[in-house]
Amino acid sequence: MKRACSLNGNKDENLICEFHPTYLLKLYTMKKIYLSFILTIFLVSGMFAQSDSAKVIDKGNHGFRAISLVTGYYNPSLDYYINRTGFQFTGSLYSSLYLEYWMQNLPVTMRLGGGYYSTNAKIEGDLNWTEELTLNYISVNLDVLWRFKSIYSYLGAGAGINFITANYKGPQTNQEPNGYSPQFQGIAGFEYPVSTNFSIGVEFQYIIGSYTQEIKSGTIISEETIDINGPKIGLKLSYLF
Amino acid sequence: MKTFQEFKKTLISMMGLVLILFLVQCSKNVGPIDRDDLVLPDGEHALIIKTSSSKIGESISSYQLKIQSPSGTQNVSPTSGSYTITELTNGLYTITSSKDGYIGQSVQFNVILPGDRTSDYSAQVELLLTKSTPPVVVNNLTGGQVVAPPIGNGTNGTGSNSATMTIPAGAITGTGTTSISFTQIPPVAGNNNPAGLKSVDTDFGTKTSAFVITPVTTFSTPVSIEFSLNFSQAMLSKGITARLYEYNENWVTTGQFVNVVISNGGLTGTVQISRSGYWAVVESWEAVFTTGTYSQSFTSGCSEALNAPFSYAKGYGPEYSARMQIAASTVTVSTVIQAPAALWFTRSATINVPTRNYVMRNKANLAVIETVNGIPQSALSYSIAYSASDCHDSGGHDSGGN
Numbered sequence: 001m002k003r004a005c006s007l008n009g010n011k012d013e014n015l016i017c018e019f020h021p022t023y024l025l026k027l028y029t030m031k032k033i034y035l036s037f038i039l040t041i042f043l044v045s046g047m048f049a050q051s052d053s054a055k056v057i058d059k060g061n062h063g064f065r066a067i068s069l070v071t072g073y074y075n076p077s078l079d080y081y082i083n084r085t086g087f088q089f090t091g092s093l094y095s096s097l098y099l100e101y102w103m104q105n106l107p108v109t110m111r112l113g114g115g116y117y118s119t120n121a122k123i124e125g126d127l128n129w130t131e132e133l134t135l136n137y138i139s140v141n142l143d144v145l146w147r148f149k150s151i152y153s154y155l156g157a158g159a160g161i162n163f164i165t166a167n168y169k170g171p172q173t174n175q176e177p178n179g180y181s182p183q184f185q186g187i188a189g190f191e192y193p194v195s196t197n198f199s200i201g202v203e204f205q206y207i208i209g210s211y212t213q214e215i216k217s218g219t220i221i222s223e224e225t226i227d228i229n230g231p232k233i234g235l236k237l238s239y240l241f
Numbered sequence: 242m243k244t245f246q247e248f249k250k251t252l253i254s255m256m257g258l259v260l261i262l263f264l265v266q267c268s269k270n271v272g273p274i275d276r277d278d279l280v281l282p283d284g285e286h287a288l289i290i291k292t293s294s295s296k297i298g299e300s301i302s303s304y305q306l307k308i309q310s311p312s313g314t315q316n317v318s319p320t321s322g323s324y325t326i327t328e329l330t331n332g333l334y335t336i337t338s339s340k341d342g343y344i345g346q347s348v349q350f351n352v353i354l355p356g357d358r359t360s361d362y363s364a365q366v367e368l369l370l371t372k373s374t375p376p377v378v379v380n381n382l383t384g385g386q387v388v389a390p391p392i393g394n395g396t397n398g399t400g401s402n403s404a405t406m407t408i409p410a411g412a413i414t415g416t417g418t419t420s421i422s423f424t425q426i427p428p429v430a431g432n433n434n435p436a437g438l439k440s441v442d443t444d445f446g447t448k449t450s451a452f453v454i455t456p457v458t459t460f461s462t463p464v465s466i467e468f469s470l471n472f473s474q475a476m477l478s479k480g481i482t483a484r485l486y487e488y489n490e491n492w493v494t495t496g497q498f499v500n501v502v503i504s505n506g507g508l509t510g511t512v513q514i515s516r517s518g519y520w521a522v523v524e525s526w527e528a529v530f531t532t533g534t535y536s537q538s539f540t541s542g543c544s545e546a547l548n549a550p551f552s553y554a555k556g557y558g559p560e561y562s563a564r565m566q567i568a569a570s571t572v573t574v575s576t577v578i579q580a581p582a583a584l585w586f587t588r589s590a591t592i593n594v595p596t597r598n599y600v601m602r603n604k605a606n607l608a609v610i611e612t613v614n615g616i617p618q619s620a621l622s623y624s625i626a627y628s629a630s631d632c633h634d635s636g637g638h639d640s641g642g643n
Contacts, residue, residue: 085585086544086584086585123584123585129279129280129583129584131276131277133274161267164271165271166271166274168274168276170276170277171277171280172277172278172280173275173277175274175275177271177272177273177274178271178272179268179269179270179271179272180267180268180269181267181268181269182266182267182268211268211270211271212268212270212271213270213271213274214270214271214272214273214274215273215274215276216273216274216275216276217275217276217631221273223270226271
């Protein structure tokens with residue numbers, strides 16, 4: 001039942017198929033934007049380069065480094081819903097809380113975090129027909145960050161588990177199936193100390209992951225892959241120990 | 242001490258690695274979403290009552306309808322030739338037309354609404370009003386002629402031309418004059434008219450027209466009526482004959498009849514009667530009707546509205562059309578099947594047109610005159626069943642009409 005993909009004149013403007021030139025161009029453009037953003041973080045970091053004395057750079061010892069709150073915008077792909085169900089999801093706000101730990105004698109920190117993200121889409125057709133789907137993601141992540149002492153910046157990667165709840169409200173039923181799946185993220189950030197114990201910053205992540213959503217049609221249950229790849233951009237506030 | 246620190250570092254790294262491996266392995270499908278069926282709106286119902294003059298081309302501006310239904314009796318005064326009932330219940334509807342100076346009809350129609358709440362239902366009944374001929378003054382002593390104007394389109398069948406009643410001298414007893422009204426009236430093409438001129442209610446055959454002669458009186462000498470019979474050669478070759486049956490004012494037969502003398506190659510019929518009143522021309526053929534259904538289905542594209550023209554036409558045969566004064570023998574059902582779009586649903590509709598099949602034959606020897614199948618019951622009789630099917634790529638199921 002794979003939808004036919006036409007290179008010219010597909011009636012559904014929202015339907016952008018894999019290998020479609022429009023899709024590839026969009027993907028290429030987005031990647032350029034993300035890379036530019038990461039580069040910008042490091043350039044700005046260089047402008048604020050300071051001595052190694054600040055806590056934000058290196059404590060030079062093992063132990064808890066900081067507790068951080070990151071709030072920003074996440075735009076997961078959710079291409080299955082967008083292209084094949086009519087639920088036109090867009091990005092939405094997310095929040096994460098991290099506890100960061102210095103690895104001994106290394107410019108490396110490990111952090112454990114939990115995050116929450118929720119996005120919502122509606123189908124409002126004729127016939128007073130309204131369907132609403134709210135996707136709630138609660139993620140638990142373990143990240144490793146390599147901190148560059150001189151430019152207040154860091155690069156990192158991590159993995160986590162994403163607990164998903166799909167809250168469906170139709171004209172007749174409310175359903176709330178749930179499940180979980182792994183996710184991975186590449187991380188780049190800039191963090192500037194504003195006092196002895198506080199720093200502010202910007203953090204960019206690119207999430208890579210997917211999960212399996214079961215869709216029931218009559219007696220048939222199909223398994224659909226929901227792609228959650230997408231950028232996260234957030235402002236960061238940290239308390240430094 | 243250094244060894245312990247290195248061991249601790251390695252242990253933490255290992256634990257991190259194990260945690261990552263655990264996370265990678267860890268997944269559970271998000272349980273099924275069972276998308277709701279589309280809630281389709283209630284269907285629309287209509288019983289359309291078409292009322293017209295039995296004389297083609299004559300318009301009827303105002304008249305009365307008495308509508309008896311399972312939910313009660315209603316009297317209405319339409320000002321156009323069409324009156325629609327939209328609140329329908331299952332059961333027998335008896336509809337009677339009337340108008341001052343006209344002879345009305347009464348038909349019965351059994352409304353059977355679709356079982357599906359969302360289906361549209363449309364049906365049509367047709368009623369005729371026949372203008373009573375103004376009375377003509379006849380001298381009782383000398384007698385005279387009274388002419389009944391034609392009914393129908395004036396080209397075919399009984400009653401399509403003027404009928405002439407010749408009253409011999411002295412046929413009306415007494416001296417002075419008598420005002421006599423002589424009117425031809427058409428039948429209803431069906432058996433569901435309880436109070437009007439039924440097309441079939443004698444063993445002899447089928448009524449094709451009638452004469453109403455008032456006042457009701459007995460003639461001392463039989464009067465003759467000459468009228469257009471217009472039997473075709475096909476009718477004559479099948480041995481079709483005609484009689485004039487007597488009825489009371491409620492169109493209940495008295496059992497009295499006279500044979501029609503057919504002359505002029507079947508074009509003319511002549512009878513002699515001894516009483517005025519209600520007389521019907523009964524011809525020795527019958528039309529045996531059965532019913533059927535013509536269906537056609539339409540389906541929209543995914544997420545698209547349904548907007549499909551539908552037309553189905555079939556006509557009565559020339560013999561039946563002529564005998565029953567059916568001016569427009571072809572019945573055409575024409576409508577547009579419409580269903581609004583619903584995202585990620587395919588809209589479907591099936592129109593069912595009730596049809597009639599008939600075998601027209603000599604009632605005595607069963608010689609077949611003509612056979613036609615699949616004639617729409619009327620131009621506005623049909624039902625439309627709607628459905629919607631989930632059409633996203635993972636499959637689909639019919640949401641029906643609930």
